[in-house]
Amino acid sequence: MSIIDLRNINKIYNEKKAGTIALKNINLKIERGDFVAIMGSSGSGKSTLLNIIGCMDIPTEGEYYLDDRLVTKLSNKELSRIRNLKLSFIFQNFALMKNYNVYDNVELPLIYRNISNKEKKNKVITYLRKLGIEDKIKSKPMELSGGQQQRVAIARALVSDADIILADEPTGALDSKSGKDLMELITDINKQGKTIVIVTHDEKIASYCNKRIIIEDGNIK
Amino acid sequence: MFKIITKSLLNKKIAILFIIIQLTIINIAMYEMITKFNIIDNQKMDLESILQENADNMIDIEFNDLYPDQNFAKKVMKLDQYLNSQDQIEYAGGFSQTDIYIKELENNSKFLEMQKEIYKGSKQEDYIDTPNVMFLDRNMDKFINLDVVEGKKFFKDDFYLKNGEIVPIILGNKFKGILNIGDKLNAYNLIGSEQEKVFIVIGFLKENSYSLNSSYFMENKKVNLDNFIIIPFYESNYKSTLDVVSKAGSYFVYAKDKNYIENIKLNLKIKADEIGLNIESKTLNELYKNYKESNNEIHSITTITIVFLFIIIVFSITSTMLISIKKRKHELGIRIVTGASKYNIRKMYLYEIILVTIIANIISLIYIISNSYKNNTDFLIHPFNIIQVINMKSLICILIFTLIIVIVSSFIPLRKIGQLQPKELIGGNE
Numbered sequence: 307m308s309i310i311d312l313r314n315i316n317k318i319y320n321e322k323k324a325g326t327i328a329l330k331n332i333n334l335k336i337e338r339g340d341f342v343a344i345m346g347s348s349g350s351g352k353s354t355l356l357n358i359i360g361c362m363d364i365p366t367e368g369e370y371y372l373d374d375r376l377v378t379k380l381s382n383k384e385l386s387r388i389r390n391l392k393l394s395f396i397f398q399n400f401a402l403m404k405n406y407n408v409y410d411n412v413e414l415p416l417i418y419r420n421i422s423n424k425e426k427k428n429k430v431i432t433y434l435r436k437l438g439i440e441d442k443i444k445s446k447p448m449e450l451s452g453g454q455q456q457r458v459a460i461a462r463a464l465v466s467d468a469d470i471i472l473a474d475e476p477t478g479a480l481d482s483k484s485g486k487d488l489m490e491l492i493t494d495i496n497k498q499g500k501t502i503v504i505v506t507h508d509e510k511i512a513s514y515c516n517k518r519i520i521i522e523d524g525n526i527k
Numbered sequence: 528m529f530k531i532i533t534k535s536l537l538n539k540k541i542a543i544l545f546i547i548i549q550l551t552i553i554n555i556a557m558y559e560m561i562t563k564f565n566i567i568d569n570q571k572m573d574l575e576s577i578l579q580e581n582a583d584n585m586i587d588i589e590f591n592d593l594y595p596d597q598n599f600a601k602k603v604m605k606l607d608q609y610l611n612s613q614d615q616i617e618y619a620g621g622f623s624q625t626d627i628y629i630k631e632l633e634n635n636s637k638f639l640e641m642q643k644e645i646y647k648g649s650k651q652e653d654y655i656d657t658p659n660v661m662f663l664d665r666n667m668d669k670f671i672n673l674d675v676v677e678g679k680k681f682f683k684d685d686f687y688l689k690n691g692e693i694v695p696i697i698l699g700n701k702f703k704g705i706l707n708i709g710d711k712l713n714a715y716n717l718i719g720s721e722q723e724k725v726f727i728v729i730g731f732l733k734e735n736s737y738s739l740n741s742s743y744f745m746e747n748k749k750v751n752l753d754n755f756i757i758i759p760f761y762e763s764n765y766k767s768t769l770d771v772v773s774k775a776g777s778y779f780v781y782a783k784d785k786n787y788i789e790n791i792k793l794n795l796k797i798k799a800d801e802i803g804l805n806i807e808s809k810t811l812n813e814l815y816k817n818y819k820e821s822n823n824e825i826h827s828i829t830t831i832t833i834v835f836l837f838i839i840i841v842f843s844i845t846s847t848m849l850i851s852i853k854k855r856k857h858e859l860g861i862r863i864v865t866g867a868s869k870y871n872i873r874k875m876y877l878y879e880i881i882l883v884t885i886i887a888n889i890i891s892l893i894y895i896i897s898n899s900y901k902n903n904t905d906f907l908i909h910p911f912n913i914i915q916v917i918n919m920k921s922l923i924c925i926l927i928f929t930l931i932i933v934i935v936s937s938f939i940p941l942r943k944i945g946q947l948q949p950k951e952l953i954g955g956n957e
Contacts (some may be wrong), residue, residue: 329792362949383868390866403858405538410530417528420865462865 309469309501310336310359315368317354328354329348330524332368336503336517338469341496343512344505346521353474355394355521360472361445361508371470384432390418391501396492400455402447405489408434408458409443417465436454437491447448453484460491471495473504477511489514532879535851542847543883549843551888551894551933553836558895560829561921566746567822571815573749579735582811584617586791591805593775595934600771602702602802603778605862609798610780615787620664621759622671624741626657626749629726630713639706645701647753648900650922653750660756661738664774666781673697673757678708681759688761696726697757698732726758741777745818780808830880837932844936848876852943863949873941880937884929891925 307318328351336342357363358370361377370378377388395401395413402411409430416426434440437457439450439468449456456476463471477485493514495501502524504515512518520527529600536543573580592599610619612706632638633656642655665686673680685695698706706712712726732752740747760774780795782788792808801805809817852859859872 360864383870386863386866386868386871389864395864401857401861401864403861405534405858415865416861417531418868418871464864 308332308335308371309336309340309373310337310360310480310503311374311472313369313371315358315365315370317351317363317427318366323342327524329358331367332524332526334519334526336501338501339496339499339514340501340503340518341493342501342503342519343515344470344519344521345372345501345507345512347507350525351523352505352521353383354524356472356474356503359503361389374508386418390415390466392468393468394458394466396456396463396471396473396476397456398475399451400459400479402455402458404447407444407446408439411447412461412465414428414462415468429465430461433465437461437465448506450507451484452480453487456484456488457491458482460488460495462497465477468500470501473502474507475506476509477506485511528875528878531875532882535687535855535875536880539847540853542843542850546840546843546847547890549836549840549886550884550929551890552627553833553840553890553932554891554929555894556829556833556836557911557925557928558891558918558921560826560833562831563822563826563923565918565920567819570745570818573737574739574744574811577739577749578811581785583785584788585811586782586788586795586808587811587814588778588780588795589807590775591776591807591811593772595717595769597768599633600768602804602809603771603775604805605802606799606806609794613781613791613794615791617781617783618666619778619780620667620830621778622664622667622738622741623662623760623770623773624659624738625662625773626654626659627714629704629756630715632656632658632712633708638702639694641701641705641754658756659754660758660920661741661750661752662758662760662770667779668772674736675730676733677703678699678728680730684695685759686761688759693725693727694758695729697730697732698728698754699736699755699757702728702754702756703731719812728774732757739777744777745814753873769937778781803913817852841933841936843882846930848880848937848940852940852947856947859944859947860949863947869945869947870943872947876940876944877933877937884933886896888926888929892922895922926938942944947956 312332312334315329315332315334316327319326319328334354334355336434344352344355354363357364361372365378368375368378372388372392375388377385380388399416403414412430413426416429431440431443434443437460439454439457439461441506442450442458443452447458450458456479471492476492478489480488489511492502502515506512535578545575581588590599594920607619610616638658641656643652646652661671663681666681678697681695681697688694693711696712696903706728708730708810709727710726714726719819732755734753736752737749738752738755765858780791789917795806795808802858853943862872865867
């Protein structure tokens with residue numbers, strides 16, 4: 307059974323006015339444990355697709371089943387819960403809170419769960435250790451290199467123990483060495499059973515994935 | 528959550544400090560205004576509870592040229608004799624509040640203990656060896672609530688004693704167990720015609736007997752007589768300039784019928800002019816009305832100030848919250864993406880403003896308590912008692928008022944949070 311199942315998805319922005327079609331009749335199934343690259347040029351609709359998969363946007367038409375649950379009909383509160391438990395995100399700009407230290411950033415998904423502080427702390431430290439940034443626990447994001455910041459973002463993605471990790475151009479702000487290290491890390495995470503969906507236009511990045519989806523003018527090729 | 532809130536507040540220190548100052552000012556202004564309203568309303572009830580006679584028949588006489596010289600005292604006594612001889616007047620007289628030296632009480636441990644307990648924490652704590660006394664003119668025992676529960680009341684003759692005669696006194700209820708009926712007391716260092724006087728205890732007042740305050744009774748609190756000694760203005764006192772002047776400070780006329788009031792006031796004016804006294808006479812109701820009117824202007828100004836402050840504070844809080852939402856869009860986006868619901872975000876902002884309000888309320892409360900404490904220890908006879916001194920009604924009002932401020936000022940920001948779209952928030956750097 308597919309963990310992500312998109313059926314006849316359409317997304318139109320400014321529907322009431324002229325309307326811009328971002329996605330056209332998308333049908334897509336991603337299996338548990340897949341490592342998928344969504345590729346396409348700028349404005350092709352790949353980020354819109356990632357937003358819909360990540361429950362950050364809702365389709366204008368169509369059905370989206372996430373782990374067999376129809377998410378297109380869920381309330382905002384239920385969508386928040388799904389984002390917290392089922393999905394993790396890695397962004398090109400790292401999406402770290404600059405006023406908070408590494409610990410606070412990594413802990414973030416856990417503070418919206420009903421778990422003890424001790425358990426939160428254990429989890430955060432475990433992942434910071436795994437990613438080799440335990441010594442940066444009290445550092446602010448601005449005090450870290452790009453590669454270290456992205457590791458913090460990955461630690462935050464992993465700490466929530468979500469089934470699906472969505473990455474939007476994760477190496478975009480990194481040099482080639484850090485980018486390569488990061489992709490090896492993501493590959494390892496995939497090998498541990500996580501489903502990974504990466505939006506990229508970079509062939510090298512896509513080469514790490516076992517499935518490619520090419521999107522052009524809102525259509526899957 | 529507390530960590531997030533404090534961090535967020537510290538990120539906008541100046542704005543938050545400004546809001547706390549504004550909230551504190553508005554709280555204190557509200558408290559003062561509501562308390563003043565309460566005092567005005569309660570004052571009339573207090574007056575009526577103390578007075579044994581009909582307030583409509585009472586005339587308060589204010590001596591505008593009150594000065595402690597012999598000439599003035601003679602004029603007052605002349606007027607006093609005139610008033611007490613008028614058919615339309617039931618009686619006229621005054622009362623005065625002071626303290627005196629009494630040999631038997633100076634080193635009386637029970638007395639000192641009682642005084643210490645009453646004045647604990649007040650500035651009067653250092654002067655407990657001299658008891659408070661209330662000098663009363665004849666008939667003034669009708670004017671003040673003198674309910675004698677043990678012993679006997681004053682007789683008419685008690686107000687016409689000659690030099691050397693023993694003066695009967697009535698004691699406040701707390702003197703029970705310290706002194707007994709029949710005890711004689713020697714007063715000395717008296718300011719007036721005599722340097723020494725012998726008193727005899729003839730009775731005790733009912734517990735919680737009250738008198739008007741001899742110092743501007745319309746504004747000041749009534750006086751609990753439990754630790755007071757009530758002494759008649761005996762005849763020999765009339766020869767003392769200071770005694771006459773002090774009773775002139777609180778002087779009243781009681782008309783046999785309220786229909787006589789205008790006529791009495793007219794005759795009073797004529798007689799005072801003839802004697803050479805500059806007086807003003809007003810019924811208690813007129814005094815109350817004037818007192819209320821004189822405060823109306825202050826109330827209007829305070830009310831306008833509060834409304835103005837209310838608008839400013841709501842505007843300040845709303846704009847600070849909106850700016851904060853705008854500035855923290857990226858952070859809020861990250862929170863939403865990682866699982867925070869709109870409810871979580873709203874709660875975060877609401878807790879922030881509640882915390883700020885609590886801080887402002889605590890500062891206001893500290894100010895109100897310390898100010899009340901200062902006023903009480905400076906001016907009032909009674910010891911500091913937080914329940915009596917702090918006006919609970921006013922405190923509840925400011926709590927409700929700050930709650931309204933929180934609700935009104937967070938309405939727009941909380942709606943704004945509801946419109947946040949995660950996909951729009953997450954892009955770009957902070």
